[in-house]
Amino acid sequence: MPEKQAPAPEATEVVSRERALREQIEKIERESGAKAIAVAMRDAETGLELHSNGERWFHAASTIKVPILLGVFAAIDRGELLPHSRVHVRNRFLSVVENIPFRVESGRDSNSAVHNAIGKMMRVDELAYHMITTSSNLATNLLLGVIGPDAVNQTLKALHVDKGIELRRGVEDELAFEKGISNMVTADGLLRILVMLSEGKAFSPALSRRMMDILHGQEFNQGIPARLPKGARVAHKTGEISTVAHDAGVVYLPKRKPYVLVILTEWDPAASGRSRTIATISHTIYEYLTQGPVDE
Amino acid sequence: MTDAARFVDAGPTESPIFPLRVVDGLALPAEYRKALRPGEEWKDAGGSPRQLPRYFYEIPSWDSAMKIELASHFLLWEFIQVDVREAPPLRTFPRYVPCAITLLAVCLERFRDAVGTLVHISANGGYRSPSHRFSKNATLHAWGTAANIYRIGDTYLDNRSAIERFSLIARETLPGIWTRPYGTPSGFAEDHLHLDLGYVLSVPRDVKS
Secondary structure, eight states: OOOOOOOOHHHHHHHHHHHHHHHHHHHHHHHHTOSEEEEEEEETTTOOEEEESTTOOEEOGGGGHHHHHHHHHHHHHHTSOOTTOEEEOOOOEEOTTTTOEEOOOGGGSSOOHHHHTTTSEEEHHHHHHHHHHSOOHHHHHHHHHHHOHHHHHHHHHHTTOOTTEEOOSOSSOHHHHHTTOOOEEOHHHHHHHHHHHHTTOSSOHHHHHHHHHHHHTOOOOSSTTTTSOTTOEEEEEEEEETTEEEEEEEEEOTTSOOEEEEEEEEOOTTOOOHHHHHHHHHHHHHHHHTTOOSOO | OOHHHHEEESGGGGOSSOOOEEEEGGGSOHHHHHHHOTTOEEEOTTSOEEEOOOEEEEEOOHHHHHHOEEETTEEGGGGOOOOTTSOGGGGSSSEEEETTHHHHHHHHHHHHHHHTSOEEEOTTSSOOOTTSTTOOSSOGGGGTOEEEEEEETTEEOOSHHHHHHHHHHHHHHSTTOEEOOBSSSTTOBSSSEEEEOOSOOOOOTTOOO
């Protein structure tokens, strides 16, 4: 009877570091005061994965714009839209609650470009860019008005990335929010979409690259990228409302394959330190993957 | 179908100001007939049948639409801005607009004189075909006799005060004009001023119908 072999020293070290990473994330969560934190990560370089509360549902906030981006490019892939197809910019939408009209307040969008085009037309690729890079809610609802939520959900299903994503309505639909009808995501759900995008498997390598280019244009960089070294590039999408703060993206470091990271957090409305918490978790994961110190 | 058969009369093309040719919609290729539905009946919201326009001006290019004046302060392009919801054949050139579009332009010119500043027609707010995804219930936009105005000068018409103020000016200036009342239900408008001339069919005098 052969003796049970002891694990190789390298394996022991990996398990030890992973345990340390999990403990470090738990410590960050405890110290942050967050109500809940979920982290999902997949590293293309090492094949390592991390799933902490990965299947817990969170209000999606603006991270739902990543699945919507996928839906827009599905329409482009089907030939129903062209990147330069024009869309009437109109600030009038119907709530999923009794079709009551509502508008997106211009003050809620950080970029006035789309609001300034009311009455005119903008191209699909322009709207997609504003939807992601400055998180324009008006651009989001306009695109969703063209393609429809059902088409987005069908796309997610066809690509086998529907698990962990619930798209139920446009954004800024306050009546729906009050009725508890919200878009929801899990960290693992968003991870699956971003892995597919980063691997060039969404429709075609060319279309995947175009979506990644848009995500690279992200202007809100207080989360995942904030404490990464200068050479890091992050293609990502943030999301924040009074009770959640999220960041989900693909991290590109020099001389290694990228890793996909999703950090979802839930808070009391009065809590502070949200971006700092996401940045700290991102930094900890970075150190873990680059063999730096995990416990600071 | 040859071009010669499709065009009703070549005379107006001699005009350097208004060089558009009149086209019989029934003689257009099938994909255009399907989208434009020339001469067909279409029921309005009350169930009354309305006859769609049969005769159209043919616009050869965007460049020409940018140059052709329908009135002193209204160029043709302002009336044909449609988005991705328009039927695909009607999103590329040549494009077609009902001949009554010139009447609308004259009315808007008079309205512009009354308000004393720029009048902006919205995208999808001039002519749009009966096949446009926004077109329903025999919308007057498919007759080329309706305009959605979202901005006058620096004033956005997105509130009751602005819409009702300019609506009153339109009704006082343009006898017989109809303006959509302010409000959110179907048949009302709360983010633009809709005005229209009714179901006007313009048949150029050279047409033998």
